[in-house]
Amino acid sequence: MPRPKQRTPELAEQVLQAALRLLAAEGPAALTARRLADAAGTSPAAVYELFGDKAGVLRAVFFSGFEHLAQELGTPDPDAAGLDELHTLAQRYRTFIVAHPALSAIMFSRPFASFDPAPEEQAAGAAVRKRIVAAVKAAIKDGQLQGDAIDIAHAYVALIHGLAAAESSQRLGGSNATIQRRWNAGVGALLAGFAAS
Template identity: 45%
Template structure:
C-alpha cells in the first residue's frame, strides 16, 4: 500500500531525545508509532516518509495540536465556567510536561514558519476556538470581564510559560511549592479579570 505523507497521521508522540538549537530534529531520527493508523509492515516511519526532515518536523508540529485538542476535550463541562477553564488549563499544563519535546516543537517557533495548508489551519484553529469558547463562557457568566480572545491569549501564554519553567525546574524545588505558584498565577490573573473596569 503506498501512502502519501498527507494521508499519514501520527498516532503517538515521537521518540526524540534532542532538538537542535535551531529546532531541528536529529537527521537519523525515526518516529515510532504505538498504534499505527496506516497499513505497514513496520511501526516505524523514517523522516523520508514525509519528504525530508523539515517535512517530518512540520507533520509533528501540526499533529501535536490535534493531540492536545483531543486531550483537552476529554474534560466534561460543568455549570461552573471558571472551574472548567481552570481544569482545562491544568490539563494543558500536564500535557506539556508529559510531552516536553513535542511542546517545544509546537511552541518554540513561529506558526508561519510551517506555511500551513487548509487542513493544518483547521487543526490548529480547533484548539484556539475550543479555548476561546471556554473563556467566552466565563465572560458570559460575569466571571471575567474583557474580550474572550484577548483573555484566552493571556491565559494560554501564562500556562505555556509556567509549564516551561516547571519543566526546567525553575518554578520550585518541591511539588507543593510548584503547585502553590501555579495556583497563585492562575488565581491572580482570573481574579484580576473578574474586576470590571
C-alpha cells in the same frame, strides 16, 4: 523481519509514531531520515517518499501535537462554571506541555530553521484556541469575567506557557505542593484580574 515496502498511510503513521518516540526520548536532533527509518522499520527512501523531507516530517509532528493537545483538553463540561472550566483547562494544558517538552517546542517555539509553519499549519491549533476562547466566553456570560474574550485567552495561554516552562526547567519550586500552589496562584491571579466588578 523484512521491512515494509509499500508507501501506505499505515507506514506513514508508523513513521510519525517513531518520530514522536524519538523526539520524546532524544530530542529534535534525533529526527533524521535514517533514524526515523530504523525506528519505523522501513527505509530512508520511504521516509522521503512519504514526507518529502525533514520539514514534511516536522509538519506531520506539528499537526499531531495539536491533535493530542486538543484531546488532552477534552470536551467542555456543561455543568462546570466558566472559571472552574478555565482552571481545569490550565491544568490539562500544563500536563501536556510538561509531559511533552520536545513536542511542545516544535509546536510553539519553532526550533528548526527548516520549518516555518505555513497558514495551514497555523490553523492546526484552531480547535485548541476555540476550546479556550469558548471557556472564556462562558465565564464572561456567567458574569465571572469581563473584557475581550480573545485578549483574556491570549493572556491566559501566555501565562500557562510561562509557568510550564518554569516548571519544566525546575524553576517553579522543589516540591509538587509548592509547584501546584504557584500554578494555582498564577492562574487565580490572572483570572481575578479580569474578574467582573
